Amino acid sequence: MGAPLLSVKNLSTEFRTERGTVKAVDDVSFDLAAGETLAIVGESGSGKSITAMSILRLIPQPPGRITSGEVVFDGQDLLKVDESEIRAIRGNRIAMIFQEPMSSLNPSLTVGLQIAEPINLHRKTPWAAAMDKAAELLARVRLPDAKSRVKSYPHQFSGGMRQRAMIAMALACQPQLIIADEPTTALDVTVQAQILALLKEVTRAANSALILITHDLGVVARYADRVCVMYGGRIVEAGPAREIYARPRHPYTIGLMASIPRLDQEAGQRLVPIEGQPPNLAKLPPGCAFAPRCQRAADICRSERPPLVQTTPEHLSACHFHAQLSA
Amino acid sequence: MPSSAPDASSETVLEVRDLKVHFPVMAGAVMRKQVGSVKAVDGVSFTVRRGETLGLVGESGCGKSTTGLAVLKMLDITSGHVVFEGEDITNHDRARMRPIRRRMQMVYQDPFGSLNPRMKVSEIVGEPFEVHGLPGGRAAYREKVAKLLDMVGLLPDMADRYPHEFSGGQRQRIGIARALALEPSLILCDEPVSALDVSIQAQVVNLFQELQERLGLTYVFIAHDLAVVRHISHRIAVMYLGRIVEIASRAELYARPLHPYTQALLAAIPIPDPEIEAGRPQQIITGEVPSAMRPPPGCRFHTRCPQAMDVCKTVDPPMREMEGGRAVACHLHQ
Numbered sequence: 001m002g003a004p005l006l007s008v009k010n011l012s013t014e015f016r017t018e019r020g021t022v023k024a025v026d027d028v029s030f031d032l033a034a035g036e037t038l039a040i041v042g043e044s045g046s047g048k049s050i051t052a053m054s055i056l057r058l059i060p061q062p063p064g065r066i067t068s069g070e071v072v073f074d075g076q077d078l079l080k081v082d083e084s085e086i087r088a089i090r091g092n093r094i095a096m097i098f099q100e101p102m103s104s105l106n107p108s109l110t111v112g113l114q115i116a117e118p119i120n121l122h123r124k125t126p127w128a129a130a131m132d133k134a135a136e137l138l139a140r141v142r143l144p145d146a147k148s149r150v151k152s153y154p155h156q157f158s159g160g161m162r163q164r165a166m167i168a169m170a171l172a173c174q175p176q177l178i179i180a181d182e183p184t185t186a187l188d189v190t191v192q193a194q195i196l197a198l199l200k201e202v203t204r205a206a207n208s209a210l211i212l213i214t215h216d217l218g219v220v221a222r223y224a225d226r227v228c229v230m231y232g233g234r235i236v237e238a239g240p241a242r243e244i245y246a247r248p249r250h251p252y253t254i255g256l257m258a259s260i261p262r263l264d265q266e267a268g269q270r271l272v273p274i275e276g277q278p279p280n281l282a283k284l285p286p287g288c289a290f291a292p293r294c295q296r297a298a299d300i301c302r303s304e305r306p307p308l309v310q311t312t313p314e315h316l317s318a319c320h321f322h323a324q325l326s327a
Numbered sequence: 328m329p330s331s332a333p334d335a336s337s338e339t340v341l342e343v344r345d346l347k348v349h350f351p352v353m354a355g356a357v358m359r360k361q362v363g364s365v366k367a368v369d370g371v372s373f374t375v376r377r378g379e380t381l382g383l384v385g386e387s388g389c390g391k392s393t394t395g396l397a398v399l400k401m402l403d404i405t406s407g408h409v410v411f412e413g414e415d416i417t418n419h420d421r422a423r424m425r426p427i428r429r430r431m432q433m434v435y436q437d438p439f440g441s442l443n444p445r446m447k448v449s450e451i452v453g454e455p456f457e458v459h460g461l462p463g464g465r466a467a468y469r470e471k472v473a474k475l476l477d478m479v480g481l482l483p484d485m486a487d488r489y490p491h492e493f494s495g496g497q498r499q500r501i502g503i504a505r506a507l508a509l510e511p512s513l514i515l516c517d518e519p520v521s522a523l524d525v526s527i528q529a530q531v532v533n534l535f536q537e538l539q540e541r542l543g544l545t546y547v548f549i550a551h552d553l554a555v556v557r558h559i560s561h562r563i564a565v566m567y568l569g570r571i572v573e574i575a576s577r578a579e580l581y582a583r584p585l586h587p588y589t590q591a592l593l594a595a596i597p598i599p600d601p602e603i604e605a606g607r608p609q610q611i612i613t614g615e616v617p618s619a620m621r622p623p624p625g626c627r628f629h630t631r632c633p634q635a636m637d638v639c640k641t642v643d644p645p646m647r648e649m650e651g652g653r654a655v656a657c658h659l660h661q
Contacts, residue, residue: 043524160615188386189551193595193611215525218554218597222604241601257599259529261558264598267577270536271558273529277494 003075004031005176005209006055011069013047013054016062022281024050026233028069029308034176037200037210039224039241041217043278047233048213052179055211056094057086074176092122095170097199099182101162105154112138112150115169122173137168141198160191167199174206181213196223217260221245229253232279232289235308239315249317249325251294288320296321337376339410340513340545341398346371346407348390348397352620365619367393369569370407372646377512380539380546382560382577384553384592388616389566391549395515398547399433400424412512429459432506436518438498442490448501449486452476455508475504478541479534496527503534507542517549532559553592557581565589568619568627571646575653585655587632626658634659 013025025047032038042048053059055071057078071078073094078086090096098104106114115137116130125133131150138146141164154162163183170178180199184192200223203210212224220227220241227244229237229252237250248254258272276293285291291301300320308318319325348368351361368390375381383391396402398409400416408417416427435441442451453472461468473483479500490498499519506514516535520528536559538544550556556563557577564574565588573586584590591612597604614631617623623630629639638658646656 043526158615188616189553190386190591190595190612191615193597194613197609197611216597217525217599221599221601222597224601245599245601256526259526260599261529261532261554262598262600263554263557263581263593263596264600264603267557267581271529271533273533274526275530277496278524278526 005034005036005074006032007070007072008051008055009070009072011051011054011071012067013050013059013064014067015064017282019282023233023284024064024281025054028230028233028235030228030235030238032177032209032211034209035204035207037203037212037223037225039212039214039220039227040230041214041220041227042230043215045232045278045281046230048230049181051230052096052181052211052213055179056090056096058090058096088122091118091169091175092173093175094177094179095173095175097163097166097170097178097180097183099185101159101166101186102154104166105162107154110151110153111157111165112152115150115165115172118169118172133172134168137171138165140171140202141165141168143168159187160195163187163191163195164198167195167202171202171206175208177209177211178203179211179213182215183212184219185214185216199223217256229256232284233281234289234318235316236290236318237316238308239312243312243315247315249311249315249322250290250319251296251325252290254325255293288318296325337378339374340377340379340412341375341547342408342410343374343394343398344372344408344410346394346397346409347405348393348402349405363620366569366622367619368397369622371566371569371571372407373564373571373574375513375545375547377545378539378543379562380548380560382556382563383547383549383566384551384556384563385566386551386616388568388619390569390619391566392517394566395433395517395547395549399428399431399515425459429455429509430511431513431515432509432511434499434502434506434514434516434519436522438495438502438522439490441502442498444490447487447489448476448481448493451490451501452486452504452508455505459509471508475507478507478538479504480530494527495523496530499523499531500534503531503538507538510542511544513545513547515547515549518551519548520555521550521552528555535559553596565592568616568622570627570656572628572657573653573655575655576651579651579653585649585653585660586628586657587634587659588628591631591633626656 009029011025011028015022015024028051040048054066066079112131112134115134119125119130119133120127135147135150138149143149143161143164184195224241227241228235231252237253255274259274274293279289287302287304288306291297306318306320308316311317311322346368347370349364349366352363352365353359354362371394385391397404404417408415449472452475453468456468472486476483476486481500520531548556548559560577562576563580564571567588573589584593594610612631617630625641626639626644629635644656644658646654647661648654
C-alpha cells in the first residue's frame with residue numbers, strides 16, 4: 001500500500017467554555033486509503049463530528065482551537081496551509097455532507113445554482129455549462145425530474161430530495177474524499193436506506209474515499225470497510241469492520257453491541273445496557289474515560305490512561321486489558 | 328424469559344374502532360375557508376389487552392403519534408370510537424375525561440422539552456397528586472415521590488434538583504416517574520427512547536419492561552425504529568399514511584411479514600453485523616411517503632410498492648383477518 005490519501009496524526013481540538021477548557025478531540029490518529037469507507041462511530045460528545053470539522057478546519061475560532069496534530073491530505077498538511085489554500089480544497093477535493101440538509105442549503109438560491117457554484121468557482125467552468133452539469137448531477141443522484149428541478153428552491157424539496165441535492169453538490173468537483181456527518185439521521189427509515197446506498201454507490205463509482213460519521217452500528221455494518229470507535233474525545237478501538245464486529249477488543253464496543261436490539265435476534269430478551277452516563281468532557285477522569293462505566297475496570301484503569309495499541313497488525317484497542325477481552 | 332405475552336383471555340384495556348382524525352386545511356386571508364383536509368389518521372382499529380405492549384411503527388406522517396394523542400383525547404376525533412376499560416370515551420368532555428386521565432398517561436419523546444425547567448423533580452413527579460388530590464398531605468406526598476423515584480432507578484436526594492442537572496436518560500426516567508404517579512393502567516409512549524444515546528436507550532427500554540412486569544402495565548409504544556419496537560412489543564401494528572397496513576405478533580411480523588411495506592421497512596434496517604449484511608439482499612424501495620393531504624387512490628402504498636398490480640391503483644384493500652390473530656390490508660393477501 002502506498003501513502004494513504006488522508007493521514008490524521010495526534011489531532012487535538014479544544015473548546016474554551018464557561019466551565020473550563022474542554023478537550024473535544026484528544027490525540028486522534030487514523031489513516032484513510034483512496035476509495036475506502038471509514039466509519040467514525042460514537043455517541044453525542046464523543047468527538048466524532050469535531051474530528052471531521054477539524055480536518056476541514058471548520059472549527060469556530062474562538063472558542064475552538066486545534067491545539068496539535070497533522071492532517072496530511074494527499075501529501076499536504078491541511079493544518080499548515082493558509083486560508084485561501086484550504087478554501088480551494090473545501091467543496092473541491094474534500095466535500096462535506098451534513099445531517100441537516102435544510103440548514104446547509106441557502107433557502108434563497110435555486111438548488112441548481114448552489115450545485116453549479118463550486119463547479120464555477122473551483123473549475124472555472126462558465127455558468128451555463130456549470131448549470132448543465134448541475135442538472136446532470138441531480139440526475140445521477142436519481143432526483144426525479146432532475147432537468148426541471150434545477151430551478152427549484154430547497155423548501156420545495158422533501159428531506160430525502162434535499163439530501164440527494166447535497167450529495168450532488170458534494171460530487172460536483174469529483175472530490176477525492178467525502179465526509180458525511182450523520183447524513184441520514186433526520187430522514188425516514190426507508191429514505192435513509194436509499195440515501196446511504198446512493199452515497200456508497202456514487203463514491204464507489206468515483207473512487208472517492210468516504211468518512212461516515214454515525215451513531216448507528218447497523219449503518220456501519222452495512223457500509224463501512226473500517227471503523228474507529230470514539231469515546232470521550234479519543235479513539236478507543238479501530239480496525240476493519242468485520243474484525244471489530246467479530247472480535248471487539250474494547251469494553252465500550254462490546255457494551256454497545258450488547259445494548260442494541262437486533263432484528264435477527266429473538267425478541268423479548270433483556271438488553272444488556274451500559275450502566276451510568278456518558279462522560280462529561282469538562283470533568284474526564286484521569287485514567288480511562290470509560291472506567292466509571294466499565295465492569296472490568298481495575299485500579300490501573302482509574303489512574304493510567306490506556307494507550308491505543310495493536311492487538312493484531314490491523315486492530316487497535318485502548319484498553320489495559322485488551323488481551324483478556326473476548327466477546 | 329421476561330415479559331411474555333398476555334394470553335388472549337386477558338381483558339381488553341383499549342379498543343380503537345375505525346378512528347379518523349382529519350385536520351382542516353384553511354386558505355385565504357379574509358374569507359378563510361376550508362380547502363381540504365389532512366387525513367392524519369384515516370380508519371384505524373386495534374385492541375390492546377391488559378399487560379400487553381402494542382407497538383405502533385411507521386415513518387413520519389403515518390399517523391402513529393396522532394393516533395396516540397387521539398386516544399388520550401388531546402385532539403378532536405373526526406369519527407370512530409375509543410373505548411377505554413369498557414367505557415366509550417369518544418365524546419367525553421374535559422370534566423368526564425378527568426377521572427379517565429388518571430388511568431391513562433403519556434411519556435414523551437423529548438426529555439428536555441417535556442419537563443418544566445423551573446420545577447424541582449419532586450414537584451414535577453408530584454404534580455399529578457396536586458392536580459388530582461392525594462390524601463395524607465405533605466408527608467404522604469414526599470414519601471410517594473421518593474417511592475416513585477426509586478421505582479425508576481433515581482436516588483431520593485435527586486428530588487430537590489432541577490431538570491437541567493440531569494442527563495437525557497435520567498430526564499426520561501423523571502418523565503416515567505411522573506407518568507406512574509397516579510398508578511395508570513395504560514401508558515402511551517411516544518418515541519420515548521429515540522432522543523437518547525444508544526448506550527442509554529437500553530437502560531430505558533429495560534426499565535419499561537421491568538415496570539410492566541412489576542405493575543402489570545399496558546403500553547402503546549409508538550416509534551419509528553422497528554428494531555426497538557420489535558424488542559419491546561408483543562404485537563406490532565405497521566402504519567402507512569394514516570392506516571394500519573399490517574398487525575401481527577412480533578415473531579410473525581419478522582419471520583413472515585406479509586405486507587410489502589412491512590417487508591420494505593424490515594429490509595431498510597441494517598443488522599449490526601457486517602457478515603450478515605454482506606449476504607443480505609438489498610431491496611430498497613424507491614420514493615418517499617406521499618402527502619397525507621392527497622393520499623394516492625386505491626392502496627396508499629401502491630406508488631412505492633414493488634409488487635403493485637392494476638387493482639392496487641383503484642381499489643383500497645380492506646384489512647383482512649388471517650390465522651394466528653394477524654391481519655393485513657393488501658391485495659396480495661385477499
